[in-house]
Amino acid sequence: MHISKSKKIMAASLSVLVMGTAVCGSIVYPIRAVEEEPKTIVSDLENSVKTQSETKKETVPMWKAVLSEYGGSLSLVDYETVEVEEEVTTEAEEPEGEYIADSEGEYDDTSYIESSGGAVIADVPERPEYDSIDIESGNFGFTTYGYGHGVGLSQNGANHYATYAGWDYQQILQHYYPGTYISNSGTAAKETISAGGVSGSALDIVSMVTYNEVGSSMSTEAIKAQAVAVYTYIKYKGGNASDLYPASNPPQNVVDAVKSVLGEAVYYDGNYALAMFCASSGGSTASCYDIFYEDIPYLRSVSCEYDSQCDPHYGTVEVFSAEELKSILESNLGITLSDDPSNWVSIIEGDGGYAANVVVDGQVTVKGNDFRYYLGLKSPKFECTYY
Numbered sequence: 001m002h003i004s005k006s007k008k009i010m011a012a013s014l015s016v017l018v019m020g021t022a023v024c025g026s027i028v029y030p031i032r033a034v035e036e037e038p039k040t041i042v043s044d045l046e047n048s049v050k051t052q053s054e055t056k057k058e059t060v061p062m063w064k065a066v067l068s069e070y071g072g073s074l075s076l077v078d079y080e081t082v083e084v085e086e087e088v089t090t091e092a093e094e095p096e097g098e099y100i101a102d103s104e105g106e107y108d109d110t111s112y113i114e115s116s117g118g119a120v121i122a123d124v125p126e127r128p129e130y131d132s133i134d135i136e137s138g139n140f141g142f143t144t145y146g147y148g149h150g151v152g153l154s155q156n157g158a159n160h161y162a163t164y165a166g167w168d169y170q171q172i173l174q175h176y177y178p179g180t181y182i183s184n185s186g187t188a189a190k191e192t193i194s195a196g197g198v199s200g201s202a203l204d205i206v207s208m209v210t211y212n213e214v215g216s217s218m219s220t221e222a223i224k225a226q227a228v229a230v231y232t233y234i235k236y237k238g239g240n241a242s243d244l245y246p247a248s249n250p251p252q253n254v255v256d257a258v259k260s261v262l263g264e265a266v267y268y269d270g271n272y273a274l275a276m277f278c279a280s281s282g283g284s285t286a287s288c289y290d291i292f293y294e295d296i297p298y299l300r301s302v303s304c305e306y307d308s309q310c311d312p313h314y315g316t317v318e319v320f321s322a323e324e325l326k327s328i329l330e331s332n333l334g335i336t337l338s339d340d341p342s343n344w345v346s347i348i349e350g351d352g353g354y355a356a357n358v359v360v361d362g363q364v365t366v367k368g369n370d371f372r373y374y375l376g377l378k379s380p381k382f383e384c385t386y387y
Helices: 045-053 109-115 155-165 169-176 202-214 220-236 252-260 305-310 322-333 368-375
Strands: 021-024 027-034 040-043 083-085 098-102 139-145 181-184 192-195 198-201 264-268 314-321 345-349 355-360 364-367 382-386
Touching: 139 322, 155 169, 155 202, 155 220, 155 305, 169 181, 169 220, 192 202, 192 220, 198 202, 202 220, 202 252, 220 252, 220 264, 314 322, 322 368, 345 382, 355 368, 364 368
Parallel strands: none
Antiparallel strands: 021 027, 027 040, 040 083, 098 181, 139 314, 139 382, 181 264, 192 198, 345 355, 355 364
């Protein structure tokens, strides 16, 4: 969506991060160790998000998209909190089982298209033209790109890489989780796992969660990629992911896709990867350290050009009056803003164009992802204009 911009707000500051804690304005998130295999560090973002969501512009959780908004072709991620893997200093052992595929270093999208014979099984649709929005003087316009936190696999992008570039699920996973490899332990058929408080066989739980995440109308390869990501995420969390939710009665095409990859997981350095995913990425995914607080080697920004071409949530605009924005920021941050609204929001851009940090009125620096929660924005990839 295109809007006339009278003043682009620029950034010029650094975020404040403290080892062992995550600092967000006046809020300090402690990071605690959890005894699990593999070892993880857990950030207390979940409780913070619940508190912040109470003051958002709308009562509907804005990080939760609605399947109908994507015309039945795309669901969204059901979680935003993150658990991150601790650095392992001991020599890692590869998991037992069938080794399937690996990925090393950076990925060239062109090479993937060439490896599939340049297969394009559908024409890429042209982006629709949107009417420009006239925003009155004294208001703020926030233009967002994508839906969700933007870290890891983009469900929208995965579907379109499969549909328009002919990628298979392994290529999709290796693109979004660079430096990882895929392996099958061969034990999934006998496992009982849990998601959202529901326990069952790996096939049942992964099928139901995958159905809830992406529906049934996506490309089969995209559904497979989502299934592997779901299984990996559950295994990373010790076989019990309370922040993923199953949907009953998954259709047969989803069950068949899950069954074809059952037990396959994404690994990094001998351990299950934190296989995060989101609805869409706004043209490139985000680096984990820009959105949350930890640097995870396989959760760094990669291109996702189909999200900028095909996502209906690319370039949407939210408008706030100065009074409304002032109330939101002051109540969340416990500060008193100055009388100069043009100084209230300064964005520090991170990888992939995401708002890594936001300097609020020169007084406090917060994570861009926390800032978007305050306002109920769709994505931490946003621009701000004061009119």
